[in-house]
Amino acid sequence: MVDAHQPGFSLNNSVQEVYVNGTWGWPVAWRDMFPVLIQLDSIHLMPNTPDRLMWKDGNDLVEHSSSQVWHSIRRRAEEVDWVILVWFPQCIPKHAFLMWLVIRRKLLTQDKILQWDFTRRKNMNMMCCLLCYANVDAHDHLFFDCNYATQVWIKIRDKGGISSVGPAWNAIIDWLGARANSKSAINFISRLIVAAAVYFVWQERNARLFRNQTTPPDALANLILQTVRYKLIGVKFKECNRVRRLLEAWEIYNNLDDKGG
Template structure:
């Protein structure tokens, strides 16, 4: 245990008021243990220190316990607690206020790659054509050659792809009825508003809706990239079928409460107890 920098007394680390130069001038080392300065009930520091640092007098009644094990402590904003990697991380990490969409992007039993895609969309971080045109001024002369590869109108952007695009809006209209979102327009802001109100709900149908929205956004972006890089084109019906199949497979393995309402919900997705076991 460090004599100068550990919390082994009520005064705190002696290094808080003893400068390193003061310590070394007294023929001590900065890495000395407590046993170096306190031995057989006697303090081994210079007598003059008691006049220079009267606070040391308070240590006269200190009874050290040599057999007591060392403890790792962590000081954060003046508060001393037991050391843990979690406490250190929360102490040193950059913090920002929690966003109101966090609970429907990162939620229990989500599909991780879909959640990551949702996070990118909410942050506006996808590399869409409108951003490319802003970054590369040399391409401005070719703006008329760029267009959304899903509908071949405009150039793609976050708001266009999700879901103002004729292709993606068709996909959304095909899947939204399965999760009680039949009146939610194919606009990202409307979909987000619907989710935001219900995001902290524990109801199974809300969980399914969050899974479906994330799967839809992921599939639209995948279709866009498949057309851009692989020249593969699929119609809206095929993409919507893939989305519904993805949601169904996820529900087959999800851990949901065994209630009448949940069983009815699973039945609507053609999931029986037998098929649920097959998928688990």
């Protein structure tokens, strides 16, 4: 029993040491000091019932889970029509993250930084794209209008069934968007390729800017294809002749799901 005159509570006390025989054992003096304790009188606990962690979501009391908490505290905007181009099952998360930034025009390219820092405008080198030295470091240029990036794009697009699409960003996004609801293997691969291209071109730009390291466009294109290929090796596809031929073009022979349709 809790002694009302010598409370002796510590942080290690459990509820059952405070709530005894259907009443809360707070010392009277505490009730004067902390009136909130009086409100607890109306709360009656069921004996011999295991503890459960709950989350109050508005007026609803629900089982606690981190996803439940996240969904109730986050600000939820309207779903955008490009969401599936960025986040899809079996995407490569770090590529998807960068793809998201590019679609939202959030990368810190020099044209953006110069908008804040006028003193830098005198230094033309700061504005220059380090992949081609012929234009400014900006979203629309890097993906993939830049001469360097265009060479990369032309080398990788065939493997994703995007041969007909030029290096202009809007054209690529329109092409992917028109096929956004397709679950076909080739559309999955085309999304992987575009996201990987965005990721590696940005990496190359940063390697030149911060580490003075350069990779030729052919080598970067090979790196993109190799990365997508490794991803594809880990994915189970439903078997059909079209998918088999597609994977053979990637030199992948053994990850078809025989049970698939």
